[in-house]
Amino acid sequence: MSTETRQNEIVRQQEPRGNIPREARESLAFVDNVTMKFNKVVALRNVSFKVGYNEVVGLLGDNGAGKSTLIKVLNGFHQPTAGQIYLDGRPVNFKSPRDSRDAGIETAYQDLALVDLMTITRNFFLGRELQRRVGPFKFLDMPRMNEIAAKSMAEVGLRNIREMYETVSFLSGGERQAIAIGRATFFGAKLLILDEPTAAISVAETEWVLRLVAEAKQNGLSVIMITHNAYEVFDVADRFVVLQQGENYADLKREETNAKELIEIIAGRK
Amino acid sequence: MIGQIPKPLQGVARMKEIGALAGVLIVMAAFTIMSDRFLTPGNMVSVFTVTSELGIIAVGVCFLMISGEFDLSVGSVFAISPMLGATIAAAGAPLWVGLLAGLAVAAAIGFVNGQLVLRTGVPSFIITLGGMMFYRGVILAVSGGFPVSYLQPSEFMHYLGGRTAMGLRWSGIWFIVLVIVFQIILARTRYGNHVSAVGGNAGTAKAVGIDVARVKMTNFMLCSMTAALAGFMRFGRFRSVDPTAGRLMELEAIAACVIGGALLTGGYGSIVGAFLGAFLMGVMRSGLILAGPPPYWYQGFIGLVLVISVILNTRIRKAVAGS
């Protein structure tokens, strides 16, 4: 199915049912009162979450708070047990991450970011390969994909790449994030989701990733950045949402708080 | 790291088939020295014929293995499909109807394998091990242990396993065609890219929107159907099907894939590598017979070559591809 027909289908299925909440109309994406159960485990309980246009949201919370689950519900990786997702003020019903990618949501997962044994180029284009027609057949357009991936990697400042046919298993944590960010920019995403991008990387690379997040915002994107280090995101995020044990716990603008206070909140002491 | 390998050799080391290619050359050189009847056109042609039937199975097994699954039932399918086809033809229907019926049964077996694996979460190794025993039991029970023959002259049979130019058999031609087609699909098409991704990391594949279950189902069915094709080629060669045909070929096919550079855990491998792996096994079988030692050594040698090549392949892969 072409991207266009898929998108039409996604939109068509969701004729507005009843009133659209005000938050949905004013936000790029709005997760309305979502509950997510895995068998008996309730990972999210009545959680609402929004990200505005051109806004960077820091999504915070202790391990197991439900951060990854929340973004996986938002992008169609999981289908919520209850609740509704809105994008651009319209209810959406993503059946797979493919639908949300087609709708402009690009996600760099904490645990599922890249296929290690595949090359940089193949990871960059995975699921959206460029093809060239030869008679009745379609083949991968490797030269064009290599060229685009190389250019995009240079733009995000990935300098150490020797060849595009190298597998990604040799890349550092920061370089892996850079692939995801470059990919979002190239495919014209509206919303970039980074799940703990700085969990296992050096200080220098953390700064690099934060710079890329700031650049993404300058380019008009919205970003959700998950972390459990409040100091790290404090300067790049406009707003902070804190989850605790699968529930909404706090939602603060940067002006209203400081990193120290956020840490107290995440720890549940405040 | 790749940096440890001298620059000019890096491109060569990156070839997934390099271990198998080296193995073929070394073993062939050794047998050529040991026996002057080994490297003759006649012998090479007969090696290639034996290789073809195993190799066609290995093509499908390798493709499935790269998507992260095993099929141990291929040896039984190798017998059950042509058995059914031969029975239908012997009853008076055209042979092509028998072929289609055999392929349809193979596709159905692949479908069942895939559904059981995907729905129960039991590893395909176990599911298809059960399938291997079950289908073999069915063939033996239904046939009573007797072969089914089809001795009428038939052009159709000829194109399955009959001879063509220079003593080669048609099965050899089909083998080469299948290797080329599957290698191109694997390396140069979107579907092949998804096959590697699904086997390399199913979660990541799902996360970018690839339909993991559909890819695996397709490959289970393709794998079963290539095994059936191979069985029909054996049938075309002997004009009869033995109910024990194909025993151990499931393991030989996996060995061929692994010698050819495929990773048992999926996500990495080469159809051309599986071709070379199958050829290496054919070469050893023939060479050991010609070189003198009792042919019983064949099993032992295959075992040695398998282990040595996997150790080498693992080292090379760590250097060029990580993990």
Ligand SMILES: Nc1ncnc2c1ncn2[C@@H]1O[C@H](COP(=O)(O)OP(=O)(O)O)[C@@H](O)[C@H]1O
């Ligand atoms: N696929 C799953 N199956 C079962 N439980 C899950 C699954 N994914 C997450 N959980 C559970 O949901 C809770 C929240 O997990 P997660 O969203 O990964 O937290 P965080 O990202 O904030 O560390 C945890 O208790 C986790 O064990």
Ligand SMILES: [Mg+2]
């Ligand atoms: Mg998480």
